[in-house]
Amino acid sequence: MKAAVFKEVGTPLVVEHVADPEPDPRGLVMKVAYCGVCGTDLHATREGLTTACCGQILGHEYVGEIAEVGAQAEGDWQIGDKVCALPFIACGHCLPCAAGRFFECQDKKVAGVDSPGGYAEFVATGARETIRLPDGLDLESAALVEPLAVGIHAVRVANLKAGSRVMVIGAGPIGLTVALWARFFGAREVVVSELAPSRAALAVKMGATRVIRPDPSGGAEQLLEQFIGVAGGPPEVIFECVGAPGLLQQCIEMAPQRGKIVPVGVCEQPDNIMPFFGLIKELQIQFAIAYTRDDFDTCLAMLAEKRIDVSAMVTDIVGLDEVPEAFEALRTPSHQCKVLTRM
Secondary structure, three states: OOEEEEEOOOOEEEEOOOOOOOOOOOOEEEEEEEEOOHHHHHHHHHOOOOOOOOOOOOOOOEEEEEEEEEOOOOOOOOOOOOEOOOEEEOHHHOOOOOOOOOOOOOEEEEEOOOEEEEOOOOEEEEEOEEEEEEOOOOHHOOOOHHHHHHHHHHHOOOOOOOOOEEOOOOOHHHHHHHHHHHHOOOOOOEEEEEOOHHHHOOOOOOOOEEOOOOOOOOOOHHHHHHHHHHHHOOEEEEEEEEOOOOHHHHHHHHHHOOEEEOOOOOOOOOOOHHHHHHHHOEEEEEEOOOOOOOHHHHHHHHHHHOOOOOOHHEEEEEEHHHHHHHHHHOOOOOOOEEEEEEO
């Protein structure tokens, strides 16, 4: 099969022929239709805590059709079934697996990290982690289920109350899905902070009630003033969806008494905060990562029932041979939001 392969830090991905995946007897093989390019894939190709192994196939946002069924795979799977999958192959026996929290399994394999991912014509998936698409849901729409699941998981972790005032820092794909679900679950004000005009416009389409533009020289005080000016009060919940050093401290400074901060962005660098400011406000800081099986199921149902529309997030669709160039282009800020690879 053809795949886009990571060779080494500092060089583009290489499209080449590699061996087809062999399913675990209890697993499946998916013929990939679409695979989204994620910011964590970009992180994996530079020096850092999550650098991928040389020779790895990245990509964890995939949908497609069942191409092969393992002899011991659980479930009534048929060749040609349209499916998506959580990008893990977990043990299936531990308590987190039993609850559908596959990310917490200590023996899991993560696509694009421990096993080949979805920038390829085929990918191996776990039967438990694979989900048949609801009737009427097309593959292109379903390709956005993974970032949607990250967003809904963060909002659920926040225990968001209807009527809350919410600030979302950053209008990348994750910030946009957080904004969508915050509004969906009843937030009165969902104010997104974003510098890029194109992403600010997307935030409005995705459910933001207001968008504010941060002043890099103004700091937390200036951003808080803007928020209060449009929302009528301070943010009760702040979602940090960028992952840059310094932003967590800004969130602590902006949060009101007994406010909640949910860091969702991936920050791989050391950061400094002043705990005293959080202490005197009795703040809650709740990190959020990944998703559960239920998060995926909910997102698929809402897409199928057309209760949410995230089509505006897709700003480009490229073929597998175009992946290296498109991947490198995403390292530079532009109008792009979510780029899909179509096999």
